[in-house]
Amino acid sequence: MYITVFITAPDRDSGRKIARHxxxxxxxxxxxxxxxxxxxWWEGKxxxxxxxxxxxxxxxxxxDQLVKEAKAVHPYQVPEVIAVPxxxxxxxxLDWVRRETHA
Structure with missing residues (x-):
């Protein structure tokens, strides 16, 4: 029911933009x-x-929507967006997480 998603970004400004989005x-x-x-590894090196x-x-x-939205605003061609349970x-x-994402 609950997950943590890891996303890397090139800098603090990009990270803040993604987070706010x-x-x-x-x-x-x-x-x-x-x-x-x-x-x-990227492009063979x-x-x-x-x-x-x-x-x-x-x-x-x-x-699914989080992945879609993160990719839409992310500056990387192939951003890291991975989820773990x-x-x-x-x-x-955990109740707070559910309430805030379902408001």
Whole structure:
């Protein structure tokens, strides 16, 4: 029922734009943003980049629309947007996530 979605973005401004877009559409209850150093394969070679990581809290029924909206405003050609299940947590917090994404 609850998921955490990870999205990387090239910089803080892009990350804030994506986060605000998702929040305004009630696709996320909360988005944390933190700097990360990334290493990855791209077009046949290993790349390195300083990015920001968005940690998005939402519900599973919002995932398809969240992916669509994140891709629409993301500057990357193939952005990282991956979801992992939340297997538990503070009931009051999870209730809050559900309320804020279903308002």
């Amino acid at each position: 998702l929040l305004e559409r009630r696709l996320a209850a909360c988005v944390n943003m933190t700097p990360v150093s990334s290493m990855y 290993i790349e390195e980049a300083d990015e920001v990581l968005l940690v998005v809290k939402t519900t599973t029924d919002k995932l 939340v297997v538990g947590g503070l009931a009051e917090y």
